Amino acid sequence: xxxxxxxxxxxxxxxxxxxxxxxxxxxxxxxxxxxxxxxxxxxxxxxxxxxxxxxxxxxxxxxxxxxxxxxxxxxxxxxxxxxxxxxxxxxxxxxxxxxxxxxxxxxxxxxxxxxxxxxxxxxxxxxxxxxxxxxxxxxxxxxxxxxxxxxxxxxxxxxxxxxxxxxxxxxxxxxxxxxxxxxxxxxxxxxxxxxxxxxxxxxxxxxxxxxxxxxxxxxxxxxxxxxxxxxxxxxxxxxxxxxxxxxxxxxxxxxxxxxxxxxxxxxxxxxxxxxxxxxxxxxxxxxxxxxxxxxxxxxxxxxxxxxxxxxxxxxxxxxxxxxxxxxxxxxxxxxxxxxxxxxxxxxxxxxxxxxxxxxxxxxxxxxxxxxxxxxxxxxxxxxxxxxxxxxxxxxxxxxxxxxxxxxxxxxxxxxxxxxxxxxxxxxxxxxxxxxxxxxxxxxxxxxxxxxxxxxxxxxxxxxxxxxxxxxxxxxxxxxxxx
Amino acid sequence: xxxxxxxxxxxxxxxxxxxxxxxxxxxxxxxxxxxxxxxxxxxxxxxxxxxxxxxxxxxxxxxxxxxxxxxxxxxxxxxxxxxxxxxxxxxxxxxxxxxxxxxxxxxxxxxxxxxxxxxxxxxxxxxxxxxxxxxxxxxxxxxxxxxxxxxxxxxxxxxxxxxxxxxxxxxxxxxxxxxxxxxxxxxxxxxxxxxxxxxxxxxxxxxxxxxxxxxxxxxxxxxxxxxxxxxxxxxxxxxxxxxxxxxxxxxxxxxxxxxxxxxxxxxxxxxxxxxxxxxxxxxxxxxxxxxxxxxxxxxxxxxxxxxxxxxxxxxxxxxxxxxxxxxxxxxxxxxxxxxxxxxxxxxxxxxxxxxxxxxxxxxxxxxxxxxxxxxxxxxxxxxxxxxxxxxxxxxxxxxxxxxxxxxxxxxxxxxxxxxxxxxxxxxxxxxxxxxxxxxxxxxxxxxxxxxxxxxxxxxxxxxxxxxxxxxxxxxxxxxxxx
Numbered sequence: 001x002x003x004x005x006x007x008x009x010x011x012x013x014x015x016x017x018x019x020x021x022x023x024x025x026x027x028x029x030x031x032x033x034x035x036x037x038x039x040x041x042x043x044x045x046x047x048x049x050x051x052x053x054x055x056x057x058x059x060x061x062x063x064x065x066x067x068x069x070x071x072x073x074x075x076x077x078x079x080x081x082x083x084x085x086x087x088x089x090x091x092x093x094x095x096x097x098x099x100x101x102x103x104x105x106x107x108x109x110x111x112x113x114x115x116x117x118x119x120x121x122x123x124x125x126x127x128x129x130x131x132x133x134x135x136x137x138x139x140x141x142x143x144x145x146x147x148x149x150x151x152x153x154x155x156x157x158x159x160x161x162x163x164x165x166x167x168x169x170x171x172x173x174x175x176x177x178x179x180x181x182x183x184x185x186x187x188x189x190x191x192x193x194x195x196x197x198x199x200x201x202x203x204x205x206x207x208x209x210x211x212x213x214x215x216x217x218x219x220x221x222x223x224x225x226x227x228x229x230x231x232x233x234x235x236x237x238x239x240x241x242x243x244x245x246x247x248x249x250x251x252x253x254x255x256x257x258x259x260x261x262x263x264x265x266x267x268x269x270x271x272x273x274x275x276x277x278x279x280x281x282x283x284x285x286x287x288x289x290x291x292x293x294x295x296x297x298x299x300x301x302x303x304x305x306x307x308x309x310x311x312x313x314x315x316x317x318x319x320x321x322x323x324x325x326x327x328x329x330x331x332x333x334x335x336x337x338x339x340x341x342x343x344x345x346x347x348x349x350x351x352x353x354x355x356x357x358x359x360x361x362x363x364x365x366x367x368x369x370x371x372x373x374x375x376x377x378x379x380x381x382x383x384x385x386x387x388x389x390x391x392x393x394x395x396x397x398x399x400x401x402x403x404x405x406x407x408x409x410x411x412x413x414x415x416x417x418x419x420x421x422x423x424x425x426x427x428x429x430x431x432x433x434x435x436x437x438x439x440x441x442x443x444x445x446x447x448x449x450x451x452x453x454x455x456x457x458x459x460x461x462x463x464x465x466x467x468x469x470x471x472x473x474x475x476x477x478x479x480x481x482x
Numbered sequence: 483x484x485x486x487x488x489x490x491x492x493x494x495x496x497x498x499x500x501x502x503x504x505x506x507x508x509x510x511x512x513x514x515x516x517x518x519x520x521x522x523x524x525x526x527x528x529x530x531x532x533x534x535x536x537x538x539x540x541x542x543x544x545x546x547x548x549x550x551x552x553x554x555x556x557x558x559x560x561x562x563x564x565x566x567x568x569x570x571x572x573x574x575x576x577x578x579x580x581x582x583x584x585x586x587x588x589x590x591x592x593x594x595x596x597x598x599x600x601x602x603x604x605x606x607x608x609x610x611x612x613x614x615x616x617x618x619x620x621x622x623x624x625x626x627x628x629x630x631x632x633x634x635x636x637x638x639x640x641x642x643x644x645x646x647x648x649x650x651x652x653x654x655x656x657x658x659x660x661x662x663x664x665x666x667x668x669x670x671x672x673x674x675x676x677x678x679x680x681x682x683x684x685x686x687x688x689x690x691x692x693x694x695x696x697x698x699x700x701x702x703x704x705x706x707x708x709x710x711x712x713x714x715x716x717x718x719x720x721x722x723x724x725x726x727x728x729x730x731x732x733x734x735x736x737x738x739x740x741x742x743x744x745x746x747x748x749x750x751x752x753x754x755x756x757x758x759x760x761x762x763x764x765x766x767x768x769x770x771x772x773x774x775x776x777x778x779x780x781x782x783x784x785x786x787x788x789x790x791x792x793x794x795x796x797x798x799x800x801x802x803x804x805x806x807x808x809x810x811x812x813x814x815x816x817x818x819x820x821x822x823x824x825x826x827x828x829x830x831x832x833x834x835x836x837x838x839x840x841x842x843x844x845x846x847x848x849x850x851x852x853x854x855x856x857x858x859x860x861x862x863x864x865x866x867x868x869x870x871x872x873x874x875x876x877x878x879x880x881x882x883x884x885x886x887x888x889x890x891x892x893x894x895x896x897x898x899x900x901x902x903x904x905x906x907x908x909x910x911x912x913x914x915x916x917x918x919x920x921x922x923x924x925x926x927x928x929x930x931x932x933x934x935x936x937x938x939x940x941x942x943x944x945x946x947x948x949x950x951x952x953x954x955x956x957x958x959x960x961x962x963x964x
Contacts, residue, residue, distance in 0.1 A: 094820065095627070095816060095820070098626070098627040098820060098824070098825065099627055099816075100626055101625060101626035101630070102623050102624065102625070103620070111624060113624055116619050116623050117619055121622065124622075125614055125615060128610075128614035128829070129611050129614050129615060132611050133607060133611060137598050137599055138585070138800070139610070139800050140606075140607075140798035140800040141584050141595055141598050141798070141799060141800050142580075142584065142799050142800065143583060143584070143800075144580070144581055144582055144583035145577070145580040146581065148583070174823075175657050175802075175823035175824075176824050178821070178823050178824040179824075182821055182822055182823070186693065204820070204821065204824065207820060207821045210817075211668065211817060211821040316622035316623070317623060317624050318620070318621050318622040318623050318828045319622070319827065320657075320823065320825075320827040334577060334581075335573055335577070335689070335692075338576065338577070338660075338686070338689060339660070339664055339686065339689045339690040339692075339693040340664055340823070341658055341660050341661040341664070341802065342580075342657075342658050342660040342661075343802075344802065345800055345802040345827060345830065346800045347829075347830075348827065348829075
């Protein structure tokens, strides 16, 4: 890298990291030349690069400044899915996303991988080594079907933070949250049953509906407050809903946290129709505000809520360790757990029990929350900078996913196809709908600690989206063929 | 331990290990006294202990001899299950078996755990440590949905030994063989479908039938040759069989290997009715004879056989790493794999690829085959020695499970209850039948390298079974109440 480019990168990084705030005056050309031992013209060249990138603005006779932050892009509106039960589709798109093995130069913004390169995970790697080396060889044998008791004890302790008092004997360890969702759906529902879900909603849960022959009833959802209780009530009046499935905290993909009052109101509604709730809390620990939000389960007084979660987003997905608190369905859940994949692998359970029990979880999660919040701000800014005008962006309150909405005719599937050339992938919005809605939306992951890498990727996505949007607007401007 | 007891243990071990064969004369009292530096009376006391245990017999004026091997206990006859489709029951018994976590003084003869304490697994533990320590952190992230390519390459190579040429692109890694069976059943069948199975049959597969609302059609099975093709043909004439599910090699629980001619005949029969076959090969690599038996899949010319297997019995169950070769069902299998538990944990896949690719698998499996064959002979002998008269025993040709059949009225569920006091558990036979047949049978695991431990356990099982049998015969001898 040339010296001016190097200097530009260093300065750019300081700005990104917030060392210089919007409106701040940046160091003079002379000061930088002295500090870095480079010529005046090298500094000037570096500032020109930053100017081109929109990161600094020159003011005549005053020097260089960090531009005032542009207004945040607008939020998407309340969603409007088809309000009737439908069969789930979109498997091909999901497969495309999960088929590719990791590695190579490919930048995957489409999957829900957290930052696994954080130094705060070093104790986890040590714990995995300890578990592998145990002379009692328990990491090689079969665990009990309910999972490791020491780990369930740690999970019970962690769940106190969400307001839940659950004894370890009521927790069942699963192969990630996906297995928890899948076996719970099987334990409660019969083929043909109707499941009310927030919309957009996690594709893994929806594909499980598809696999089991269940029907999805997508409920309008607000990007700030979550599922519309009014719409849900109307739907429940009209349809025999068997189960309500939702992610109220740090929602995937919208990032909202459902207010506590609405959580309570939802419980009241569910009680009125005597319908159980399956609460996916997999991102709940990653709320940016402290303390973490309460789970719906924590307000549950009549054993109506089944809670599913995992360490896949908070610690590492490769451990494939999740859990479910099945309440009155414990016996059925154990049966479905047994037939789904038998007992869970002991080694990750031992490693997690050591990691959490050794006090390494809390500092790690604090660090991740702060990092993801910082990244949210950055990615929001990049979207504002690089994406075509009119794009709407969520304002996540936790997790590490941004949801972007384009013009109604925008085709995110085509966007992903075009992005192959750029070695970048995003999640196409239609996989978050049972019926393929949200094709004009995308979800992007901002967990990665390599900021220049993801900024470059977002820039490519923005450029490509810009081309597609321009094409679209041109078509719309064209007169209809005679 | 007293000196005479120590000496008795040493001699007993040598006899068990076959250093002295049946009919051999054992060293004289004087020779042993000199060899071990103990008194004549200590040696005499040691021989008395061995005599009590039935391990040596004194012959007047000639010294001590290893007794001629008693005739092997008789084999069970062809099984006679109810030949109509039934709903699967017996979940409570299965749960009892899989609920308990490992550890403590408890001797578990009921579960299918292989010998995980073999020194030939040391390289596996090292490989697990390497995978955990990888600086690219791939053990913490998501794999592709089909599983690790390097591992699939190794599996494709191993499958050549069973006569199968399958490219890595047609293998899907699963969370143990259980997940492979469960997702395959789901991919092929609809609730209400009838599945023909060998009988007795693996409880995990049968419980999956139960969970998915499928009906089991149990086919009479011969403890030497496997499923009766004649009975299967009759059943297929009579019922709309959707799938044939069986374990032809080193069958669990009977231990037979189906002859190749019968494997071919089965394929012809399946082709005539155009029914797919799900072949469980999880014990196939553990055949005592070399080379290992061919799989049915290896004779399959019209893509009719789906093969499921895992490393759980050959290497270590705690890795939870299995696979399925789904043939024409690949797309559906990927969908069901995704919704069942998402992608598989990367670390065990890396460790296994290193273990197998590094040439450690073959010597390990050779060693295990020899060990399990030796243990089969020992456990058969112990059953002959400690079990009540009339017990029938299988003659497994691979794997590490012995199946014992008692009097028709014998209750193995009660046996297991009584054995709790002895801290021993066996597998009650009724969990191997959809309708709870074989309650007069048990399955015992002989993989454990701690021979005195399992001999003591078998002795306890035999004593308890003897009491129950005596009670039974007394009842039968009693005149009917007036």
